[in-house]
Amino acid sequence: MTKVYSVAVVGATGAVGEQIILQLEQSDLPIATIKFLSSPRSAGSTLSFKNEDVIVEEATPESFTDVDIAIFSAGGSISEKLAPEAVKRGAIVIDNTSHFRMAEDVPLVVPEVNEEALRTHNGIIANPNCSTIQMVAALEPIRKKHGLKRVIVSTYQAVSGAGNLANQELFDQTRAVLDNKPVEANILPASGDKKHYQIAFNAIPQIDVFGEDDYTYEEHKMINETKKIMSDATLKVAATCVRLPISRGHSESVYFEIDNDNVSAADIKEILSTAPGIVLEDDPATQTYPQALNCVDKRETFVGRVRRDLDEPKGFHMWVVSDNLLKGAAWNSVQIAERLVALNII
Amino acid sequence: MTKVYSVAVVGATGAVGEQIILQLEQSDLPIATIKFLSSPRSAGSTLSFKNEDVIVEEATPESFTDVDIAIFSAGGSISEKLAPEAVKRGAIVIDNTSHFRMAEDVPLVVPEVNEEALRTHNGIIANPNCSTIQMVAALEPIRKKHGLKRVIVSTYQAVSGAGNLANQELFDQTRAVLDNKPVEANILPASGDKKHYQIAFNAIPQIDVFGEDDYTYEEHKMINETKKIMSDATLKVAATCVRLPISRGHSESVYFEIDNDNVSAADIKEILSTAPGIVLEDDPATQTYPQALNCVDKRETFVGRVRRDLDEPKGFHMWVVSDNLLKGAAWNSVQIAERLVALNII
Numbered sequence: 001m002t003k004v005y006s007v008a009v010v011g012a013t014g015a016v017g018e019q020i021i022l023q024l025e026q027s028d029l030p031i032a033t034i035k036f037l038s039s040p041r042s043a044g045s046t047l048s049f050k051n052e053d054v055i056v057e058e059a060t061p062e063s064f065t066d067v068d069i070a071i072f073s074a075g076g077s078i079s080e081k082l083a084p085e086a087v088k089r090g091a092i093v094i095d096n097t098s099h100f101r102m103a104e105d106v107p108l109v110v111p112e113v114n115e116e117a118l119r120t121h122n123g124i125i126a127n128p129n130c131s132t133i134q135m136v137a138a139l140e141p142i143r144k145k146h147g148l149k150r151v152i153v154s155t156y157q158a159v160s161g162a163g164n165l166a167n168q169e170l171f172d173q174t175r176a177v178l179d180n181k182p183v184e185a186n187i188l189p190a191s192g193d194k195k196h197y198q199i200a201f202n203a204i205p206q207i208d209v210f211g212e213d214d215y216t217y218e219e220h221k222m223i224n225e226t227k228k229i230m231s232d233a234t235l236k237v238a239a240t241c242v243r244l245p246i247s248r249g250h251s252e253s254v255y256f257e258i259d260n261d262n263v264s265a266a267d268i269k270e271i272l273s274t275a276p277g278i279v280l281e282d283d284p285a286t287q288t289y290p291q292a293l294n295c296v297d298k299r300e301t302f303v304g305r306v307r308r309d310l311d312e313p314k315g316f317h318m319w320v321v322s323d324n325l326l327k328g329a330a331w332n333s334v335q336i337a338e339r340l341v342a343l344n345i346i
Numbered sequence: 347m348t349k350v351y352s353v354a355v356v357g358a359t360g361a362v363g364e365q366i367i368l369q370l371e372q373s374d375l376p377i378a379t380i381k382f383l384s385s386p387r388s389a390g391s392t393l394s395f396k397n398e399d400v401i402v403e404e405a406t407p408e409s410f411t412d413v414d415i416a417i418f419s420a421g422g423s424i425s426e427k428l429a430p431e432a433v434k435r436g437a438i439v440i441d442n443t444s445h446f447r448m449a450e451d452v453p454l455v456v457p458e459v460n461e462e463a464l465r466t467h468n469g470i471i472a473n474p475n476c477s478t479i480q481m482v483a484a485l486e487p488i489r490k491k492h493g494l495k496r497v498i499v500s501t502y503q504a505v506s507g508a509g510n511l512a513n514q515e516l517f518d519q520t521r522a523v524l525d526n527k528p529v530e531a532n533i534l535p536a537s538g539d540k541k542h543y544q545i546a547f548n549a550i551p552q553i554d555v556f557g558e559d560d561y562t563y564e565e566h567k568m569i570n571e572t573k574k575i576m577s578d579a580t581l582k583v584a585a586t587c588v589r590l591p592i593s594r595g596h597s598e599s600v601y602f603e604i605d606n607d608n609v610s611a612a613d614i615k616e617i618l619s620t621a622p623g624i625v626l627e628d629d630p631a632t633q634t635y636p637q638a639l640n641c642v643d644k645r646e647t648f649v650g651r652v653r654r655d656l657d658e659p660k661g662f663h664m665w666v667v668s669d670n671l672l673k674g675a676a677w678n679s680v681q682i683a684e685r686l687v688a689l690n691i692i
C-alpha cells in the first residue's frame with residue numbers, strides 16, 4: 001500500500017502560499033488531507049485545492065496534530081513560534097523563512113545540490129533564500145566537474161519577492177508616473193525599514209534591512225547560505241542585491257572562478273545543458289538568452305550568456321533567471337517534500 | 347581680449363543632442379556663434395539657444411567652415427563621414443559615437459581621469475561610452491591612491507541610452523501591460539538587430555549587438571575603453587551589460603580589487619568624498635545610497651554601498667549611478683570643450 005500524507009500550508013493566503021498550493025496540486029505527492037493555515041486575519045476565507053473548497057484555519061499549535069508535512073511561509077516570527085510545535089506533534093516542517101536557515105542542526109536544501117542533507121533533519125528543513133536557490137542550482141553542476149573558488153553576483157530582483165502588496169505598489173506607482181500623478185511609496189525597499197522609495201522606473205540597491213557591516217541581510221543570505229548548501233566554508237562569495245521594477249522573475253549576473261584554467265565556455269555550456277533543473281538558453285546568434293518575463297510559472301532555472309572572462313582564464317560569466325515564487329520558494333519547498341517521500345525519509 | 351568660439355552641434359535633435367544644447371547653455375564657454383546640424387529629415391526645424399531661435403541645418407562638409415568646436419552625436423556613420431571634413435576645415439571634433447574611440451591617434455577622454463590626453467589630439471577627441479564614463483570617474487581616484495588590478499561590473503542601464511524612440515517604447519509598453527493590451531516591441535534591445543523584446547517589467551541582458559566572442563559590443567566598449575582611458579592594458583576588466591525598464595540614469599554594481607589588502611571601506615569612502623565629479627551618498631543607517639531616479643539632470647557621478655568583500659581583503663563593492671545623458675554623454679562632451687579652452691589647447 002502506498003503511504004499517503006497529511007499536508008499543511010502555513011501562510012496559505014500569501015504570495016508564496018498561493019504558489020505552494022498550485023505546486024501541490026500539480027505534484028504527484030500522495031496527499032490524503034490538506035490543511036490551509038493563516039493568521040487570524042485571513043482565517044475563514046475559502047481557497048480551492050484540486051477543485052474542492054478548503055476553509056483557511058487559524059494556525060495554532062494544535063493545528064499540527066496528525067500533520068505529516070507542514071510547509072511554512074508566513075514570516076520568520078510565525079515559523080519561530082509554530083515550527084517547533086509542529087515538530088513536537090510529529091510533522092516534518094519545510095520552512096520558507098530565513099529563521100532556521102543557518103541553524104547547525106537544520107539542513108538547508110536545494111534538491112539538485114544537496115538532497116542528501118535531508119537525511120540529517122531533526123524535524124525542520126529550511127528552504128533557502130530565492131536568489132540563493134537559483135544561483136547554486138546553476139553553479140553546482142559546474143562545481144562538481146571543475147571545482148569552484150569564487151562567486152561574485154549582482155542580482156536583478158523582482159518585486160513579488162517582497163509580497164503581493166509590494167507588487168501592487170509597483171503597478172500603482174507605475175500608473176501614477178505614466179499619468180503624471182503623485183507617487184506613493186509605503187513598502188519597498190523593506191517593509192519594516194524607516195524609509196520607503198519609489199521602485200517604478202528606478203533601481204534600489206537595498207533588499208531587506210542593513211546589517212552592521214553595511215551589507216544587507218539579503219546579501220548576507222546569499223553569501224552564507226551558498227557556503228552552507230555547498231558545504232564549503234572556504235568558498236569566496238560576494239553579493240550585491242538590487243530591487244528592480246519587474247513583477248516576477250529574478251535575474252542574476254553571476255561571475256565565478258573555477259579551479260582550472262583550461263576550460264572553455266563550450267565546456268560549461270555542455271555541463272549546463274544536461275544539468276538537473278537547468279535549461280540552457282544560450283545562442284547569441286539568435287539573441288537567445290533567459291529573460292525574467294519568460295520564466296514566469298516555470299519550475300526550471302534558465303541560464304545563458306555563458307562566456308569566459310577575456311582577461312582571466314579561470315573566470316566565467318553567466319546570466320541566471322528563475323521564477324522567484326517557484327524555484328525560489330514554492331516549487332523548491334514542494335520539491336523537498338517530494339524528495340522526502342522518494343528517499344523514504346518520511 | 348577673451349577668445350570666443352564658433353560651436354556646432356551635429357545631431358542636435360536627438361536625445362543626446364537636446365542635452366548637449368542644454369549643457370552648452372549652462373556652460374561658461376565663450377560661444378560667439380552656434381550652429382545646429384542634423385540629417386536632411388530634421389533640417390528646417392527650429393530649436394532655442396539662450397532664448398534665441400536657431401534653425402537646424404542639414405549637416406554637410408561645408409557646414410564646418412569657420413567652426414572651432416564640433417560636437418557630434420548623430421551616429422557612427424555620420425561621424426565617420428563628416429568628422430574628418432570638420433577637422434579638414436580647422437574644427438576640433440568631440441565625437442560621442444563609438445566610431446573613433448579605439449583609434450590609436452584619438453584621445454578618449456573623461457576629464458576627471460585623463461584630461462592631459464587632450465593635448466595629444468589630432469583633430470578628433472572621442473567621448474567614451476556612457477556606462478564606461480561613470481565607472482572610470484569613480485574608480486580613478488581609488489586607483490591613484492591604491493592601484494587597481496581588476497574590475498568586474500554588472501550594469502543596470504536606462505532605456506534613454508538607446509534614444510528617444512526607445513524611451514517612448516518603454517512608456518507605451520508599460521501602459522499596454524497595465525491595461526492588459528498587446529505589447530509591441532520594435533526597437534530594443536538593439537534597433538539594428540533581428541529580434542526585439544519587451545523591456546517593460548523585464549531585464550534584457552543585451553545592449554548593442556553581439557560580437558563573435560559572445561560578448562555584446564556594449565561589454566566590449568566597457569572593457570576596452572576602460573583600459574584605454576586608464577592607459578593600462580594589464581588591467582583586468584569583465585563586464586555584463588543589462589537593459590532595464592528605467593527611463594534615465596545608469597546604475598552599476600562595480601566590484602574591484604586594489605593592490606593592497608590593508609585598506610578599509612572607510613578609506614575608500616574618504617577618497618571618494620573629495621574626488622572631482624563624484625558625490626558620495628553612503629549611509630546605510632539612513633538608507634542613503636544612489637538611485638537612478640535621483641541622478642536625473644545632474645552632472646555628477648553618485649557613489650554608495652561602498653564595502654569591502656567579506657572574503658577577499660583586496661576586493662570592494664560600490665554602486666555607481668549617473669545620468670547617462672549628461673555625464674554619460676552631453677555633459678562629458680561639453681566638459682571636454684571647456685577643458686580644451688581652460689588648458690589653452692584651442
